[in-house]
Amino acid sequence: MANIIINPTLSHLIFLPLIGALILLLLPLKNKKVIHLFSFIYSLIPFLYSLLIFIKFKSEGGIQFEEKQLWIKLFNIYYHLGIDGISLLLVTLTCFLIPLVFLSSFKYIQEHLKTYYISFLILQAGVVGSFVALDMFLFYVFWELMLLPMYFIIGIWGGKRRIEAAIKFLIFTAFGSFLMFLSILYLVSFKYFQENILTFDIFSFYNIQLPHLAGVLCFFGFLLGFAIKVPMVPVHTWLPDAHTEAPAGGSIILAGILLKLGTYGLIRFLIPIFPKVFYDYIPLLLILSVIGIIYGGFLSFAQEDFKKLIAYSSVSHMGFITLGIFSLNFYALNGAILQMINHGLSTGALFLMAGMLYERKHTRMMEDFGGIAKVIPTFTAFFIFISLSSIGLPGLNGFWGEFLILLGTFQEYKIFAILGATGVVLSAVYLLTAIKRVFFGEIKFPENERFKDMDFREWVLLICFGIPIVWIGIYPKYFLLKISPALEGYLNMIKGFLK
Numbered sequence: 001m002a003n004i005i006i007n008p009t010l011s012h013l014i015f016l017p018l019i020g021a022l023i024l025l026l027l028p029l030k031n032k033k034v035i036h037l038f039s040f041i042y043s044l045i046p047f048l049y050s051l052l053i054f055i056k057f058k059s060e061g062g063i064q065f066e067e068k069q070l071w072i073k074l075f076n077i078y079y080h081l082g083i084d085g086i087s088l089l090l091v092t093l094t095c096f097l098i099p100l101v102f103l104s105s106f107k108y109i110q111e112h113l114k115t116y117y118i119s120f121l122i123l124q125a126g127v128v129g130s131f132v133a134l135d136m137f138l139f140y141v142f143w144e145l146m147l148l149p150m151y152f153i154i155g156i157w158g159g160k161r162r163i164e165a166a167i168k169f170l171i172f173t174a175f176g177s178f179l180m181f182l183s184i185l186y187l188v189s190f191k192y193f194q195e196n197i198l199t200f201d202i203f204s205f206y207n208i209q210l211p212h213l214a215g216v217l218c219f220f221g222f223l224l225g226f227a228i229k230v231p232m233v234p235v236h237t238w239l240p241d242a243h244t245e246a247p248a249g250g251s252i253i254l255a256g257i258l259l260k261l262g263t264y265g266l267i268r269f270l271i272p273i274f275p276k277v278f279y280d281y282i283p284l285l286l287i288l289s290v291i292g293i294i295y296g297g298f299l300s301f302a303q304e305d306f307k308k309l310i311a312y313s314s315v316s317h318m319g320f321i322t323l324g325i326f327s328l329n330f331y332a333l334n335g336a337i338l339q340m341i342n343h344g345l346s347t348g349a350l351f352l353m354a355g356m357l358y359e360r361k362h363t364r365m366m367e368d369f370g371g372i373a374k375v376i377p378t379f380t381a382f383f384i385f386i387s388l389s390s391i392g393l394p395g396l397n398g399f400w401g402e403f404l405i406l407l408g409t410f411q412e413y414k415i416f417a418i419l420g421a422t423g424v425v426l427s428a429v430y431l432l433t434a435i436k437r438v439f440f441g442e443i444k445f446p447e448n449e450r451f452k453d454m455d456f457r458e459w460v461l462l463i464c465f466g467i468p469i470v471w472i473g474i475y476p477k478y479f480l481l482k483i484s485p486a487l488e489g490y491l492n493m494i495k496g497f498l499k
Contacts, residue, residue, distance in 0.1 A: 248355025297426025332408025
């Protein structure tokens, strides 16, 4: 067997969560506190391992920690893993958020605990696998692996309309996955019959020369598969329901990680496989991104349900990320990847705090609060801090992602940068208005005066979110140095394809 590279570092990161899920399944644990604590402590192991990979990662272009072994000989499918600057921060974010989700679930989740934590651990393995897979078939296996756990997380532990939201999530994402699978099969078949090469290696399909119609159809097959996951307008309608009905932990992972698989797919697959078709449709893609930014902002402002407001804000913020990707500019792409991390931190923290408010009053309607800053001042201060990071206040994480995206987009497409910048204003409007309605003014309901301020667990959770928010805001260079070399090589490759 040729091309065998044995370096199981990334395999460990994938299989550690699966081993944890198996241990949870087999251990005869009955006490709820023990299950909560065991799951949380075990989830720290993959996180610490991901930190080790992050520290050892060299700030240079190319694939690192590569592993390649023949898996299915008949179809020449390889178990091929690797990580670069495009996927590094996303893998680290995934492993960072899972322990925080587990810690946040101690009070809210009390039924079917083993199933709950097993679902998240399987989901984690699928997400990490998707970010590091370098074989098309292997990528698709991991992509599908994360679908059912999220369906169960929404459908079992969600709100009143959880079944409807879970089915909607499943139908949309399964449809997108099916179109992407058909496109993959066509690419593999075309390469086999034209070049007599049977391969699923991702890089071997870069700039593949398909007939025009087939190229356009496959391009849109991949585009829909990833656009639904982002989600881009107009295939975004599943997201608000899924976010609203999912438990707080599900919303954190959905916003923090799963949406980024769509934007990652656009960078890793769509653009380099179909560079010329992509170039033809750049205006359409930029228009859809700007529509998402503005449309999501206005819909956020119109919401009465606090969780729905954050959900629609995700549509707006993800529009920023796709704007940066489709601009195909060095600064914009750096900002897009950094903003993927920023969005995961800021929006994930907002969903967490929405869950904390729900634990106190069991309602998500903003009109049921008001004036509670007097009762829970520390919580209010943290909420304002997180909101300002989401708005993009200089000195906090969100500023650098948005600044680089708009800077790079302005260099290439000035009108789209100007239109996209309106999203910054809109985010300030809907978040500051929500803060005023929820936390300030007079206390409308006597039961709100009995709210308890933050306990130790909530302090730990919000400090853990706050540290990277401030770190990225003050010193983004540390993270950009990990990203930039890979993107420099990536852009040179794409520009070479377009000549």
